[in-house]
Amino acid sequence: MFNRRQFIELGSGAAMLTAMPGFSFAQGWAPSKAVTVVVPYPAGGPTDSLARLVAQEISAGLGQPAVVENVPGGATVIGTLRVARGPADGTQLIASTNQTFSTNISLLPNGGGYDPVKDFAPIALLADLQHILVVKNDLPVKTVADLVALAKKDPGKINCGSTGQGSASHLTLELFKTKAGVNMTHVSYKGSAPLLQDLLGGHVDCSFATTPTVLTQIQAGKLRAIAVASPKRSPHLPELPTVNEAGVKGVEADAWLGILAPAGVPDAALARYRQLILDVMKKDSVRETFFKQGMAVNVKTDKAFAAFLQDDIKRWAEVIKIADVKPE
Secondary structure (H helix, E strand, C coil), rough: CHHHHHHHHHHHHHHHHHHCCCHHHHHHHHCCEEEEECCCCCCCCCHHHHHHHHHHHHHHHHHCEEEEECCCCCEEEEEEEEHHHHCCCCCCEEEEEEEHEEEEEEEHHHHCCCCCCCEEEEEEEEEEECCEEEEECCCCCCCCHHHHHHHHHCCCCCCECCCCCCCHHHHHHHHHHHHHHHCCCCEEECHHHHHHHHHHHCCCEEEEEEEEHHHHHHHHHCCEEEEEEECCCCCCCCCCCCCCCCCCCCCCCEEEEEEEECCCCCHHHHHHHHHHHHHHHHHHHHHHHHHHHHCCEEEEEEEHHHHHHHHHHHHHHHHHHHHCCCCC
């Protein structure tokens, strides 16, 4: 289920970490009190599930309780500001997504009131939620080339749904439209449930939807998947080409989930958390849990995560500007 290369990459990351100066000191760091992992979303979603799994493992590794606290609201701003302004002693972390750390800065007034780079220290990116390009079964489209041809034949006629204005699925659509040179009509829904209902009912033609949203329906033959908007093929649908492989270059739009700390947290604490998370992500049971929840494991730590974050911010800022995307 997980290929050899994934394990080699993860193992090399761990080897690099153990070679860091001061690693033995970092191993000895421990928080002075219980650790709080803030999730700026309601309980029950993928970010919450990930946070609870990681918190359980962190608690075991540190010998100190680690609890998850859901602080939803304000497009993740309420919980995010709480961590940004909270103690920088290693006792408070945030588990969140590309919405918080890549797109809010370009979508919200004053970027939501925080700087995702200056106000936070990246610990680890853990997994991606890949966007699958699906179409309703009676749309005469079986490939990306078919969809592009149909969209160019009747500009604006194809309706493409998303989970909300400015959401990751909406921004993926806008990126696709730009790269493919097509005009498609965006239909905004309030979440994945109503979007899926209208996809299945044939009221919307297509969508870039995350794997957990549509995988069961694809496997049951109720929706047709034609590509994945990711640098890598889906581990859940390995026969499915990427959008890039299908002929439209540059449509790589994974939603991602990661763990960060407030800026100013001691290096020893950051190194200890990175070590613990790398250890956690080696476990077959943990990787299997991520897979069952529709996530693609993709571990990046330290400088690799920081560089990725800055690139992601720039990429989506350009898409938001070109498409003139405004939040609801």
